[in-house]
Amino acid sequence: MEFWIGYLDQALIFAMFAVSLNVLIGYAGIFSIGSAAFGAFGGYSTALVLLGQGMPALPALLIGAVIGGAASLLISGPILKLSAEYVMLMTLSLSILTVTVIVASPQLGSQQGLIGLPLPNFGGSDLLLPSDYVPWLAIFLAVAVAICWIIAESPLGRLLRAAKDDTVAVRSLGKNPLGVQLFTFGVMAAITAFAGGLLVLYNGIAAPSLFSLDQTMLVFAMVIVGGTASLPGSIVGAILIVAVSPVLQQVLKLRPEDSALIRPVVFGLLLILIMRFRPVGLIPERRRVLRPRDATGKGGPSAEEARPTHTGDAAEVAPRKSGERPEPVVVIEGIDKSFGGVHAVRDLSLQLRRGEITALVGPNGAGKSTVFNLITGELRPDAGVVHLGGTDITRWTPERVARAGMVRSFQDLRVFGSLTPLENVVMAGRPHAGENPALLFFAPLRWRRQEREFAKTAAEWLTFVGLDPEIRTATSALSFAQQKQVAFARVLATGAEIFLLDEPLSGIEGSAAEELLALIERMRDLGHTICIVEHSIQAISRLADWGYFMENGTVTAEGRIHDLLADTRLAEAYFGIS
Ligand code: ADP
Ligand code: MG
Secondary structure: OHHHHHHHHHHHHHHHHHHHHHHHHHHHOOOOOOHHHHHHHHHHHHHHHHHHHOOOHHHHHHHHHHHHHHHHHHHHHHHHOOOHHHHHHHHHHHHHHHHHHHHOOHHHOOOOOEOOOOOOEEOOEEOOOHHHHHHHHHHHHHHHHHHHHHHHOOHHHHHHHHHHHOHHHHHHOOOOOHHHHHHHHHHHHHHHHHHHHHHHHHHOOEOHHHHOHHHHHHHHHHHHHHOOOOHHHHHHHHHHHHHHHHHHHHHOOOOHHHHHHHHHHHHHHHHHHHHHHOOOOOOOOOOOOOOOHHHHOOOOOOOOOOOOOOOHHHHHOOOOOOOOOOOEEEEEEEEEEEEOOEEEEEEEEEEEEOOOEEEEEOOOOOOHHHHHHHHOOOOOOOEEEEEEOOEEOOOOOHHHHHHOOEEEOOOOOOOOOOOOHHHHHHOOOOOOHHHOHHHHHHOHHHHHHHHHHHHHHHHHHHHHOOOOOOOOOOHHHOOHHHHHHHHHHHHHHOOOOEEEEEOOOOOOOHHHHHHHHHHHHHHHHOOOEEEEEOOOHHHHHHHOOEEEEEEOOEEEEEEEHHHHHHOHHHHHHHHOOO
16 A cells, blocks of 8 residues: 555655646746756755754755745746747756756765655654655645646736737737746746655655656656646646556556566657647646626626726827817837848838827838837837837837837737637736736735726727627637737727727728728727828728828828828829829
8 A cells, every 4th residue: 555655645746846847838838848957956955954954844845945946046037038949948958957967966965866864854743654745745735736826827827828929919018027937937946846855855865866857758748648737637647647657567567677668658658649639638728717797797888888987198188170280299200220131111200199090101011010119119229219208218118118108009910819808908907916926925805806807997898899708719719800809909908098000900801891990980089199000091091190101111201191192193102093
């Protein structure tokens, strides 16, 4: 019996490795192969503390966890800015390097490891038999899973998922995901380090073989077999993978040497079978999808009632007088941008005036999208300045520009494909206490109330753009027109004053196009300042007050849109009509 319980202990320890890795892979999209490295940091720190200080096991484990978490922060800053492939390479190198350093360090026991550890003592009693460990390991695993669950299934977890889908889009909503990514990486490293400490205590030795690359690959397999973004899946995956050895030896009666040879084959087969027949894993992700409870509890508001109250300062704008133009809110002077040999934008100046719709028109490749990227901070101009309400914002980050009230939509939408439409729009709610690590853990009532409010507002904006807020499928599964509505609602829900819309009508035809046109008019009527890049001449002549024609990166004509369209040379040049 104790034989099997020994494996149960191992499964509980490895489940901690697996759930923490799963939060990184499944939720945050951080493809770390660093489990062994952080496990080793924790394991060796715990062992050194126990040998040197003779303190009880739990504080030693916690010190190991803190050291593991701190070590992760030293390397995660540079790592998280890299693409997934490089994150894998870097964390893999870290794992190999860690073991190499251990083997080369006599102070760390080299190849033989650190021996002579005292018997672990928890709650006043020494742990002797495998069964003595079970309750403690179960408690530690429960705490680890609870922490992982709070991080993953919360507004913070949603921010991680959104950033996994599209970091640029997250930043365009006024949020920088790097902070929560660093936090998550650090906490998961600490949990991994804690598990590494437990592994050392359980084996009574801190040896390099405990933290080999094989172990990391096993943890990876546990996550894949159990199901990514599924915490119960990782626990089941850990039990299954750990059970392979004892099953080979006890049930199939193989000698230990033979079992060790066959084990990798079984793992390989298991992975192939999962990939082939159940790629989502044994216990697939089952996410609690956000519901617009308050907003639709009483049958939902009509489209007219749905106009949200949240329109920022824009609602106070005076009605437009004909003749005299309102004051400029965005002033761009002489901006310039080259990509290598391509001079995409050259000495371009333009203004967006309060409450007006300004059209930016020009052939493909004229530099219109680049202008948006330059205004909103996605790109830095080589020369020139951008002013927003009198403030120089030329060197601001995208999230800062968005927070100041200027938000853009993307030609290629950039919706968060794996989130529902409602979750996409809730992402625009800001600042969200549930996305702040400290408030997430210590002010649950506050962030839950805020979550309900944001969900209500988001549902109203979805209704406003004509989409059912109850849709519970991933946005990537919707039609292009519906995804466009999601993108619109998301931009609107930021509460920004100024909207930059990049080809909002492209790919939309018929009644859907008509609805979107009416929608942009309603946005203007709410008092927003709008700049629109659009190819459809009907749309522009109906919507725009003022137009800029762009060619080869610079403005070649500007004026009232009807005067511009009346100019036959321009009309021919840009629209091919005569
Ligand atoms: P438009 O939106 O008017 O169709 P763009 O602003 O997308 O035009 O592109 C203007 C020019 O700049 C094109 O020649 C395009 O290939 C180039 N360009 C845009 N973005 C980049 C980039 N990130 N790297 C290199 N070239 C780019
Ligand atoms: Mg473009």
